[in-house]
Amino acid sequence: MARRLVVIGGNAAGMSAASQARRRRSRDDLEIVVFERGHFTSYSSCGIPYWVGDLVDGPDRLVARTPETFRDEYAMDVRLCHEVVAIDLAHRHVVARHTAGGEPVRERFDDLVYAPGARPVRPDWAGGGPEGVFGVQTLDDAAALMAWLDAGPAPRRAVVVGAGYIGVEMAEALVRRGLAVTIVERGPQPMATVDPDMGSLVREAIRAMGIEVRTGVTVTGLKDSDGRVSAVVTDTGEFPADVVVLGLGVRPDADLARAAGLPVGRTGGVVTDLRMRVADGVWAAGDCVETVHRVSGQPVYVPLGTHANKQGRVAGINIGGGYATFPGVVGTAVTKVCELEVGRTGLLELDATAAGYEFVTAVVRSTSRAGYYPGAAEMTIKLIAERGTGLLLGAQIVGRSEAAKRIDVLATALWNRMTVDEMTALDLGYAPPYAPVWDPVLVAARKAAVAVERADYRS
Amino acid sequence: MARRLVVIGGNAAGMSAASQARRRRSRDDLEIVVFERGHFTSYSSCGIPYWVGDLVDGPDRLVARTPETFRDEYAMDVRLCHEVVAIDLAHRHVVARHTAGGEPVRERFDDLVYAPGARPVRPDWAGGGPEGVFGVQTLDDAAALMAWLDAGPAPRRAVVVGAGYIGVEMAEALVRRGLAVTIVERGPQPMATVDPDMGSLVREAIRAMGIEVRTGVTVTGLKDSDGRVSAVVTDTGEFPADVVVLGLGVRPDADLARAAGLPVGRTGGVVTDLRMRVADGVWAAGDCVETVHRVSGQPVYVPLGTHANKQGRVAGINIGGGYATFPGVVGTAVTKVCELEVGRTGLLELDATAAGYEFVTAVVRSTSRAGYYPGAAEMTIKLIAERGTGLLLGAQIVGRSEAAKRIDVLATALWNRMTVDEMTALDLGYAPPYAPVWDPVLVAARKAAVAVERADYRS
Numbered sequence: 001m002a003r004r005l006v007v008i009g010g011n012a013a014g015m016s017a018a019s020q021a022r023r024r025r026s027r028d029d030l031e032i033v034v035f036e037r038g039h040f041t042s043y044s045s046c047g048i049p050y051w052v053g054d055l056v057d058g059p060d061r062l063v064a065r066t067p068e069t070f071r072d073e074y075a076m077d078v079r080l081c082h083e084v085v086a087i088d089l090a091h092r093h094v095v096a097r098h099t100a101g102g103e104p105v106r107e108r109f110d111d112l113v114y115a116p117g118a119r120p121v122r123p124d125w126a127g128g129g130p131e132g133v134f135g136v137q138t139l140d141d142a143a144a145l146m147a148w149l150d151a152g153p154a155p156r157r158a159v160v161v162g163a164g165y166i167g168v169e170m171a172e173a174l175v176r177r178g179l180a181v182t183i184v185e186r187g188p189q190p191m192a193t194v195d196p197d198m199g200s201l202v203r204e205a206i207r208a209m210g211i212e213v214r215t216g217v218t219v220t221g222l223k224d225s226d227g228r229v230s231a232v233v234t235d236t237g238e239f240p241a242d243v244v245v246l247g248l249g250v251r252p253d254a255d256l257a258r259a260a261g262l263p264v265g266r267t268g269g270v271v272t273d274l275r276m277r278v279a280d281g282v283w284a285a286g287d288c289v290e291t292v293h294r295v296s297g298q299p300v301y302v303p304l305g306t307h308a309n310k311q312g313r314v315a316g317i318n319i320g321g322g323y324a325t326f327p328g329v330v331g332t333a334v335t336k337v338c339e340l341e342v343g344r345t346g347l348l349e350l351d352a353t354a355a356g357y358e359f360v361t362a363v364v365r366s367t368s369r370a371g372y373y374p375g376a377a378e379m380t381i382k383l384i385a386e387r388g389t390g391l392l393l394g395a396q397i398v399g400r401s402e403a404a405k406r407i408d409v410l411a412t413a414l415w416n417r418m419t420v421d422e423m424t425a426l427d428l429g430y431a432p433p434y435a436p437v438w439d440p441v442l443v444a445a446r447k448a449a450v451a452v453e454r455a456d457y458r459s
Numbered sequence: 460m461a462r463r464l465v466v467i468g469g470n471a472a473g474m475s476a477a478s479q480a481r482r483r484r485s486r487d488d489l490e491i492v493v494f495e496r497g498h499f500t501s502y503s504s505c506g507i508p509y510w511v512g513d514l515v516d517g518p519d520r521l522v523a524r525t526p527e528t529f530r531d532e533y534a535m536d537v538r539l540c541h542e543v544v545a546i547d548l549a550h551r552h553v554v555a556r557h558t559a560g561g562e563p564v565r566e567r568f569d570d571l572v573y574a575p576g577a578r579p580v581r582p583d584w585a586g587g588g589p590e591g592v593f594g595v596q597t598l599d600d601a602a603a604l605m606a607w608l609d610a611g612p613a614p615r616r617a618v619v620v621g622a623g624y625i626g627v628e629m630a631e632a633l634v635r636r637g638l639a640v641t642i643v644e645r646g647p648q649p650m651a652t653v654d655p656d657m658g659s660l661v662r663e664a665i666r667a668m669g670i671e672v673r674t675g676v677t678v679t680g681l682k683d684s685d686g687r688v689s690a691v692v693t694d695t696g697e698f699p700a701d702v703v704v705l706g707l708g709v710r711p712d713a714d715l716a717r718a719a720g721l722p723v724g725r726t727g728g729v730v731t732d733l734r735m736r737v738a739d740g741v742w743a744a745g746d747c748v749e750t751v752h753r754v755s756g757q758p759v760y761v762p763l764g765t766h767a768n769k770q771g772r773v774a775g776i777n778i779g780g781g782y783a784t785f786p787g788v789v790g791t792a793v794t795k796v797c798e799l800e801v802g803r804t805g806l807l808e809l810d811a812t813a814a815g816y817e818f819v820t821a822v823v824r825s826t827s828r829a830g831y832y833p834g835a836a837e838m839t840i841k842l843i844a845e846r847g848t849g850l851l852l853g854a855q856i857v858g859r860s861e862a863a864k865r866i867d868v869l870a871t872a873l874w875n876r877m878t879v880d881e882m883t884a885l886d887l888g889y890a891p892p893y894a895p896v897w898d899p900v901l902v903a904a905r906k907a908a909v910a911v912e913r914a915d916y917r918s
Binding site: 012044046050055056061062064304305306307309310326327329330331332333334335343372373374404405406407408409413415416427429430431432433434435438441 | 506624764785789792800802829831861868881891892893896
């Protein structure tokens with residue numbers, strides 16, 4: 001009898017796992033059943049703001065592989081609109097149900113991939129209130145928002161709650177559609193994913209786009225006008241809104257795993273080993289798991305499509321009989337904020353302090369190309385290095401073009417535990433259309449190395 | 460009495476050394492005398508094609524720091540148009556002479572920086588013949604070429620001899636000025652700095668620009684018409700030319716060093732230790748030295764401005780009483796060939812074979828951005844990995860945009876001796892405007908890892 005793989009969640013992590021398992025095990029060797037609660041498989045959630053902003057046609061363009069492809073080319077039994085409601089480890093089966101109701105079905109498994117993803121954070125005030133309030137976590141969410149924007153009287157004022165990546169990207173998308181947009185954020189700065197000094201550059205760019213940014217504001221409720229939202233109520237007054245978008249982040253969807261007795265960490269994510277295994281024959285991947293931060297050594301929760309894909313691939317290789325590991329993250333992220341490119345990796349100052357490091361920082365301004373070459377654009381790079389050893393701990397970049405992806409060099413340096421002094425010698429590509437003769441990354445490393453040396457003299 | 464530093468060569472390496480020494484030693488501590496045979500200091504040779512192509516004003520824009528700046532702000536005695544003709548190590552002095560003639564002068568030194576740079580390769584046929592034949596090594600060369608292009612009857616047909624970086628960049632520049640351009644190259648492909656499979660993409664781009672590329676052609680002479688060049692004569696016929704540009708590469712200018720008894724390696728470059736020291740109180744840096752290739756472990760000659768700057772900085776820090784090393788190169792280079800971006804690092808297949816490696820290769824096509832995001836452009840990445848260990852040995856990238864500088868990630872991975880399997884886990888920045896969810900670098904690493912695994916099964 002063929003072995004049986006059941007996959008909970010048909011997005012990046014789940015389908016990567018299933019695909020890799022299939023590559024190594026034919027349909028005669030391995031049956032694969034996938035339960036997905038939504039209407040789509042393997043799509044780019046990160047593309048949603050560009051669909052809403054009319055830069056990309058949706059939703060089909062955002063789907064990497066359709067359920068039909070998985071059925072026809074990968075021989076998988078993909079069941080959409082199916083929610084798994086229980087995992088029975090003792091009897092090796094799951095119980096699933098169509099989201100429209102109906103009889104629960106029971107499916108036996110030899111291997112199980114747990115990949116339901118994340119649940120958006122929903123404060124009490126966001127539930128069951130007026131219409132016109134949307135999350136942007138899934139393609140189904142985005143389809144609902146798009147239908148609202150296109151139907152009836154065109155909304156004119158939008159409020160985005162939360163100024164993280166997704167909030168800022170959605171704000172920009174709504175401005176592109178002609179709405180007047182306000183972002184309200186409880187914390188002191190937009191994009192708390194960079195240090196405050198770098199964040200202030202981001203705040204300026206958001207404002208320059210005509211978006212109002214209100215920080216230090218706590219939402220307490222919504223105002224209802226004939227069943228439709230008309231304002232967001234906060235501790236500092238009301239913000240009129242014809243549509244509200246929630247960008248409050250996500251938490252791991254670990255409830256089913258916890259109920260089944262699987263380990264859940266203090267970040268709220270499912271705990272796996274390096275091969276993405278949770279228990280005998282049980283694997284987990286994607287936005288439902290926690291991982292290790294390779295700089296701090298601590299468990300962290302970093303829900304990103306790139307990690308989900310890698311973790312799913314690793315689980316699938318192992319299920320298929322190969323050997324692969326996911327050795328953690330260094331906290332890299334890039335985003336486009338209006339005309340600004342923002343990249344970060346490693347620890348922020350806040351994180352470095354929390355992790356007990358003594359550190360120095362260096363901030364430099366340089367240009368994307370040789371200063372004399374047309375199109376050279378300014379960028380700011382900040383490095384954080386451990387005092388004494390000079391180990392790189394973190395890096396942030398803000399620039400106008402050809403800036404954000406330079407973070408990859410710093411992420412690779414961080415991955416390999418380089419010191420800023422070593423980094424000054426890195427053999428990076430130089431030609432006038434691509435960099436000054438000292439690449440901005442090297443300029444930053446030089447300044448950080450000097451800061452480490454000086455801090456040493458002082459101590 | 461103040462110590463005395465004499466610097467031979469006032470370009471990237473020499474002036475970086477002098478500047479770093481000055482930062483650590485005041486004018487009361489250290490006298491600095493610089494001899495430079497040309498009219499400029501600290502300029503970007505790499506910018507010359509963009510000046511000729513009218514993308515950049517020249518020559519002033521290409522000068523990072525003028526002699527006046529070094530004199531006034533760095534308290535250096537900078538002597539332009541001065542050629543050093545002898546180094547007397549026993550008596551610790553150099554002999555220099557104005558290039559226009561006159562009495563030789565003798566200058567005592569405690570420390571000497573040898574940084575005269577490179578000499579362009581000049582075949583016999585290129586010397587003393589008709590007018591209209593130009594090198595493009597120095598700003599003085601470029602100024603002569605520009606004067607020729609702007610004076611008298613405008614040249615209409617150009618022949619560029621040599622299809623390396625500088626040859627191709629110059630060909631493009633001359634096309635921008637409206638000339639009909641032919642490149643003649645002795646070898647079998649343009650841009651032999653990448654493997655032939657990648658080189659064929661480059662050849663197409665050059666042709667698409669309207670440039671004729673003739674490979675396997677050996678130049679034997681020049682045709683003279685009233686003292687002006689009228690054609691390039693080759694073993695496969697004549698190529699009419701009103702102007703000829705020589706892009707035949709350079710060799711280290713090590714003659715003076717050799718004459719003084721300083722060590723010169725088999726690459727022809729001066730040999731230094733990791734601190735850029737050649738002998739007691741004698742330092743060398745830039746296009747006159749050889750360095751170590753960190754992948755092959757062999758000495759190599761890689762004349763590039765970025766290395767010259769780093770090596771000069773290292774020498775200067777050491778002269779100033781600090782401690783710094785230049786730990787070698789991994790062979791990274793990037794260039795813009797017409798609308799194509801080309802990057803490379805590490806060993807080519809040819810090099811890997813010569814170094815005795817057994818290896819596998821992987822070539823992938825991917826895109827610069829998420830496939831659905833506007834402006835996503837195709838790129839091709841090739842990786843070379845050691846069979847058995849999976850160690851990355853080299854990488855090449857050819858693409859239309861946002862491609863070349865991705866080589867820096869691969870260069871940093873190479874620097875840290877990563878395997879392609881390890882590289883599949885690298886935490887690179889992902890967002891739709893910057894990369895597909897699997898960055899092209901990761902796609903390449905995955906394919907290479909599979910190739911390593913399969914080669915293992917076969918053996």
